[in-house]
Amino acid sequence: MRIVQKFGGTSVGSIERIQNVAKRVKGWADNGYEVVVVVSAMSGETNRLTELIKKIDPNANRREQDVVLSSGEQVSMALLSIALQAIGIEAVSFSGWQAGISTDKVHSKARILDINSSRIDAVLKQKKIAVVAGFQGITNEQNISTLGRGGSDTSAVALSIALKADECQIYTDVDGVYSTDPRIVPEARRLNTILFEEMLEMASLGAKVLQIRSVELACKYEVPLRVLSSLTPIDENPSLEKLEGTLIIPENKKQTMTKTMEDPKIAGIAFNRDEAQIKVMGVPDRPGVAYKILSAISEQNIEVDMIVQNTSANKLTDFTYTVNRGDYARALEITEGLLSQIEATGVIGNNKMVKVSLVGVGMRSHAGIASKMFEALAQQGINILIISTSEIKISVGIDEQDLEKAVNILHQKFELEKQPA
Amino acid sequence: MRIVQKFGGTSVGSIERIQNVAKRVKGWADNGYEVVVVVSAMSGETNRLTELIKKIDPNANRREQDVVLSSGEQVSMALLSIALQAIGIEAVSFSGWQAGISTDKVHSKARILDINSSRIDAVLKQKKIAVVAGFQGITNEQNISTLGRGGSDTSAVALSIALKADECQIYTDVDGVYSTDPRIVPEARRLNTILFEEMLEMASLGAKVLQIRSVELACKYEVPLRVLSSLTPIDENPSLEKLEGTLIIPENKKQTMTKTMEDPKIAGIAFNRDEAQIKVMGVPDRPGVAYKILSAISEQNIEVDMIVQNTSANKLTDFTYTVNRGDYARALEITEGLLSQIEATGVIGNNKMVKVSLVGVGMRSHAGIASKMFEALAQQGINILIISTSEIKISVGIDEQDLEKAVNILHQKFELEKQPA
Numbered sequence: 001m002r003i004v005q006k007f008g009g010t011s012v013g014s015i016e017r018i019q020n021v022a023k024r025v026k027g028w029a030d031n032g033y034e035v036v037v038v039v040s041a042m043s044g045e046t047n048r049l050t051e052l053i054k055k056i057d058p059n060a061n062r063r064e065q066d067v068v069l070s071s072g073e074q075v076s077m078a079l080l081s082i083a084l085q086a087i088g089i090e091a092v093s094f095s096g097w098q099a100g101i102s103t104d105k106v107h108s109k110a111r112i113l114d115i116n117s118s119r120i121d122a123v124l125k126q127k128k129i130a131v132v133a134g135f136q137g138i139t140n141e142q143n144i145s146t147l148g149r150g151g152s153d154t155s156a157v158a159l160s161i162a163l164k165a166d167e168c169q170i171y172t173d174v175d176g177v178y179s180t181d182p183r184i185v186p187e188a189r190r191l192n193t194i195l196f197e198e199m200l201e202m203a204s205l206g207a208k209v210l211q212i213r214s215v216e217l218a219c220k221y222e223v224p225l226r227v228l229s230s231l232t233p234i235d236e237n238p239s240l241e242k243l244e245g246t247l248i249i250p251e252n253k254k255q256t257m258t259k260t261m262e263d264p265k266i267a268g269i270a271f272n273r274d275e276a277q278i279k280v281m282g283v284p285d286r287p288g289v290a291y292k293i294l295s296a297i298s299e300q301n302i303e304v305d306m307i308v309q310n311t312s313a314n315k316l317t318d319f320t321y322t323v324n325r326g327d328y329a330r331a332l333e334i335t336e337g338l339l340s341q342i343e344a345t346g347v348i349g350n351n352k353m354v355k356v357s358l359v360g361v362g363m364r365s366h367a368g369i370a371s372k373m374f375e376a377l378a379q380q381g382i383n384i385l386i387i388s389t390s391e392i393k394i395s396v397g398i399d400e401q402d403l404e405k406a407v408n409i410l411h412q413k414f415e416l417e418k419q420p421a
Numbered sequence: 422m423r424i425v426q427k428f429g430g431t432s433v434g435s436i437e438r439i440q441n442v443a444k445r446v447k448g449w450a451d452n453g454y455e456v457v458v459v460v461s462a463m464s465g466e467t468n469r470l471t472e473l474i475k476k477i478d479p480n481a482n483r484r485e486q487d488v489v490l491s492s493g494e495q496v497s498m499a500l501l502s503i504a505l506q507a508i509g510i511e512a513v514s515f516s517g518w519q520a521g522i523s524t525d526k527v528h529s530k531a532r533i534l535d536i537n538s539s540r541i542d543a544v545l546k547q548k549k550i551a552v553v554a555g556f557q558g559i560t561n562e563q564n565i566s567t568l569g570r571g572g573s574d575t576s577a578v579a580l581s582i583a584l585k586a587d588e589c590q591i592y593t594d595v596d597g598v599y600s601t602d603p604r605i606v607p608e609a610r611r612l613n614t615i616l617f618e619e620m621l622e623m624a625s626l627g628a629k630v631l632q633i634r635s636v637e638l639a640c641k642y643e644v645p646l647r648v649l650s651s652l653t654p655i656d657e658n659p660s661l662e663k664l665e666g667t668l669i670i671p672e673n674k675k676q677t678m679t680k681t682m683e684d685p686k687i688a689g690i691a692f693n694r695d696e697a698q699i700k701v702m703g704v705p706d707r708p709g710v711a712y713k714i715l716s717a718i719s720e721q722n723i724e725v726d727m728i729v730q731n732t733s734a735n736k737l738t739d740f741t742y743t744v745n746r747g748d749y750a751r752a753l754e755i756t757e758g759l760l761s762q763i764e765a766t767g768v769i770g771n772n773k774m775v776k777v778s779l780v781g782v783g784m785r786s787h788a789g790i791a792s793k794m795f796e797a798l799a800q801q802g803i804n805i806l807i808i809s810t811s812e813i814k815i816s817v818g819i820d821e822q823d824l825e826k827a828v829n830i831l832h833q834k835f836e837l838e839k840q841p842a
Contacts, residue, residue: 057506064506082481
């Protein structure tokens with residue numbers, strides 16, 4: 001069996017922690033697994049390097065920034081190799097270019113084009129551990145590139161694909177993906193499995209455990225991806241069979257990879273505290289109005305999240321959209337400036353809004369979920385400001401003071417604290 | 422004109438100093454010079470990285486150590502490129518592997534085999550500055566190698582050869598090579614030029630300004646090498662013609678490159694405080710005795726400096742050698758253990774000895790220099806413990822308390838404070 005294990009900056013944040021990672025990896029090697037370890041820079045290092053750059057030029061050339069930043073993983077990968085060797089496990093480190101990770105040339109947020117894994121393959125054949133720098137690669141001009149913050153997850157998934165790994169394990173400071181944030185709902189339950197599609201919604205909605213890019217990539221190539229904790233006691237006799245954490249899997253493998261035939265309808269509840277709503281009122285109900293508003297907003301590099309428009313009997317409608325709170329003031333100003341042009345009557349903003357979403361592939365075939373959700377919220381006197389749905393999620397905008405109450409009542413109503421049978 | 426400029430760790434030890442280096446380089450670029458800058462890691466960084474390694478394993482795998490250490494120059498080279506760009510000078514950084522610096526695979530003290538300078542050439546043709554990581558290269562297995570401490574000087578000379586540079590400039594914290602240490606002799610004079618052969622003797626004898634390897638390499642390929650200060654005020658209109666420092670040149674170019682036809686006989690006075698003497702007495706004057714002693718010493722990785730043996734009328738002789746003081750106790754012990762085997766009568770050690778050397782190609786044709794030297798020392802009552810000569814130097818071992826007096830009287834006697842006419 002071949003596995004790829006990714007350890008983030010916190011997990012390799014000190015010599016002691018690097019030695020702990022080595023011990024954890026050793027168990028797998030001793031049990032005959034072929035292991036590729038992907039590491040981030042030691043925590044704090046990327047910030048330190050970024051500060052050095054900023055002191056010279058906050059708008060420094062991105063090629064050169066990548067050269068500076070990529071040194072962080074170069075150090076941690078070699079230190080981990082040394083720590084592995086110190087406990088008797090042969091290991092060889094590989095920077096992005098040594099690992100054959102080709103990227104496009106968009107420095108600081110490059111995308112992986114291809115991986116030539118022949119060097120790593122050779123090392124695995126020699127029964128050695130390959131330790132690979134995450135977050136970085138090489139362009140076809142032989143320049144060092146970085147994938148952007150959090151790119152190490154993507155490196156790990158891409159290597160899993162290239163190396164046909166049986167599992168890609170992302171070690172973090174949480175022990176898996178939960179039905180919702182346990183700080184809000186103490187009964188929140190760790191999910192043994194979650195589908196890729198559900199994970200994408202959970203991640204993009206604020207339950208940030210994994211980089212969305214890495215989940216998308218794993219989804220596309222159907223690489224089993226597991227989120228698990230690097231803080232749990234080290235199992236000296238580990239195996240894929242008894243591993244905990246949350247396994248993220250493709251839908252077509254769900255039946256074979258999970259113990260239960262009874263899918264829960266809802267995977268979990270995600271929420272985002274960082275929303276703000278802008279409602280344009282009395283908009284003439286004719287083509288082009290939504291376009292005019294949204295293009296003016298996106299020209300300012302403001303990302304729009306939810307968009308809702310109703311038709312109305314009297315040919316006037318309301319057009320509502322949400323943005324990150326940090327963009328609220330600018331978005332409001334831009335929209336107000338467009339009022340006369342689009343012949344709307346007014347704008348109301350609300351930057352005290354949060355978004356709560358039910359996520360689950362199971363809801364596709366269960367029309368009753370939305371009504372059950374709205375009923376539960378109504379019973380608690382929670383006013384819904386905006387509703388947006390997709391095939392596998394239902395999102396509502398509510399007042400921020402209602403967040404905890406809403407998440408708790410929904411978690412309870414859909415019985416998410418219960419283990420699937 | 423094409424120049425290679427090397428700045429050490431102190432010169433790039435902070436953001437402010439990196440910005441100063443950028444300003445200094447800018448002057449040359451503005452004046453039409455093609456410039457390649459070689460940098461060391463920021464001062465302190467190599468030590469910091471070494472400490473990280475040692476905390477895990479003081480005997481860490483050298484391949485992995487090289488990966489960690491090479492990150493130091495990777496950061497400084499990119500920061501300097503960013504600093505150059507910030508003041509309007511286009512610059513591109515190159516790590517060892519990007520610069521095409523091939524080395525053997527002796528990790529941590531690799532030797533440069535070849536440089537494929539095509540990438541740097543291309544950048545120079547585009548009128549950009551190339552900033553290259555010193556101290557590092559790549560093996561033919563595509564592993565990162567380092568040249569060992571101080572290897573950045575060697576990188577600079579090797580690049581000068583590959584790029585056919587007109588001059589290789591080594592910026593340091595001194596403004597050149599002096600006739601002797603100015604802390605001992607206040608009248609000591611900065612040499613405008615010195616021959617390679619003289620510089621090799623001056624460097625190996627303790628006047629450490631440059632890495633010997635780099636001088637040897639410059640000598641072999643006849644690259645003009647200049648030592649100069651990175652602390653002097655920045656000349657905004659620099660040129661090779663008016664540059665100060667000390668130019669190290671091949672003998673065959675001395676006539677054309679220096680202003681004077683009258684060579685001084687002596688280039689300078691070097692000294693080494695770190696010597697210890699071991700004298701084996703009553704050694705039978707027959708073959709193999711010197712071999713037995715020296716092979717036993719070198720088996721313990723102790724380097725021997727001076728070796729003197731006299732023949733004697735009564736078939737017994739004294740055999741004397743010197744070592745670094747740090748090796749004195751062990752060398753003495755080893756030698757004492759050999760006494761019965763080599764049938765010698767006794768051993769006397771002296772770890773209060775220093776070595777003082779006159780260095781100068783000019784002395785080859787002037788037999789009177791040695792006698793003048795011994796006479797001067799005798800007049801001051803300085804006892805000579807050991808004498809060793811080569812074609813271009815005369816070294817004497819003297820008591821350490823006589824060092825300052827000896828160097829001063831010799832400097833005065835040979836009129837080294839005077840500018841050549």
